Amino acid sequence: MPGRMIDLHCHILPTLDDGPSDFEESLEMARIASRDGVCKIIATPHVYNDKFAIQDIIKQVDLLNVLLKENDIPISVYPGAEVSIGLDPALIPSYTLNQTNYILIEFPHNHLPSFAGKILAWLISKGLKPIIAHPERNYSVIRSPELLLNLLNRNMYVQVTADSLTGDFGTDIQYCTDYLLNSGKVDFIASDAHSKDFRIPVLSEALEIAATRIGRQASQRLVSTNPTAILTGEEIH
Template identity: 35%
Template sequence: MIDLHSHILPGIDDGAKTLDESLAMARIAVDDGIHTMACTPHIYPGMYMNDGPGIAQACARLQAELDQRDITLKLVVGADVHLVPGLIDGLKSGQVPTLHGSRYFLLEPSHTTPPPQLEASVFHLITEGYTPIITHPERLSWVESHYPVFLRLIEQGAWMQVTAGALTGVFGKRARYWGERFIGEGHTHLLATDAHSTGRRLPRLTEGLAVARRLVGDQEASRLVNERPAAVLDNLPPQDFGLTPMEAVRPSVISTWFSRRRASL
């Protein structure tokens, strides 16, 4: 499997604090069946002042440590990026890294407030040739009142990434419901760990993937962690790896699942 969202680089954001923690996270990921992981620390002006060259250097240093210890995890460069002025210039210059140098990059909206002009901003990014991957929409406090906005972003050409831990209840009932809904209704392109540590937010995909399989079947679940992440790293056209229409995937099961979850909130 391929994990395109992690905070495994030590000491540069709110993820791994030390090299030993990064190594332990890498071992957990490999044991879980993850063979490639994107190092995607936060880039958030005023809080996490990371940039493309610095992330690339940190990624290379950690890769050397993994290779020295025969930990068979391949690292690639990326970032968890906020929607701020100058983002397109940063992407073009390389100060804000895309995923493995591709057209795809992780875009993290504010957790508490809908970004002003979100749809217009995402459309502008797409017209500039980029494919924003909206991270963990299921965990945003405003998802319930803005669910149709995310569907319109998908229509524009944005991708959605759900966190595996949300599907197993790590972030509570509400995030679990919305994570299941994004996947079950066919509005999710990628499943990722968003791993920060070896504790609650550890780098495991398998438990969340099992939930996705129950919702959309083996083939579409595989696309969430294999085919589409590989397409991202190979910089293949997004339209060639679109979403599977969910009306073809056990609609009665999905409807029953959501009704039960919604009632428990």
């Protein structure tokens, strides 16, 4: 459905992390997203330490939105972050998605830390709703998906990356994604884009593949209905 998709995990802000090198590239990423049918993007720079605060992210988002308007690109950007599970726990709750209770949490790629369950439970006790960023790319989860299934509960959500569905990250990650999709454990598909040239902000191809696995209506929820609930802070059903 053109123009209706929302990308909730996208490194579209320049200079904060390993995303675009300047606002020109941010605008080019937005053009690519818009052509693909995306209308809203949550900007999610990596947060590993206290180098920048959520206020710094909001400032960059405000500036990008002005530039998007000036350049007639029909995309709105919202503030967020991709927060490392290793960040000082006291800092984590400030980096939520669009100032709601939803928070995007990243694990290391090579293992599931033993303290992850404890931190997630603590965040939930604070009223936060953790979304696990791309667990299908975590080596431990690829080997033993039940590790993730055991960690999840009804206050937690799962985001998979569009390129995982298309096979761009290889067949092991693709199989793991299919397994999670077919188990009904996936709540969002997002681009996790980092640039205008590789890992670009597109969702439509992944949406089509998801539709062949779980049906059109269920897959539409992953790129439209569920991310809308994040922007408004509503419950995901």
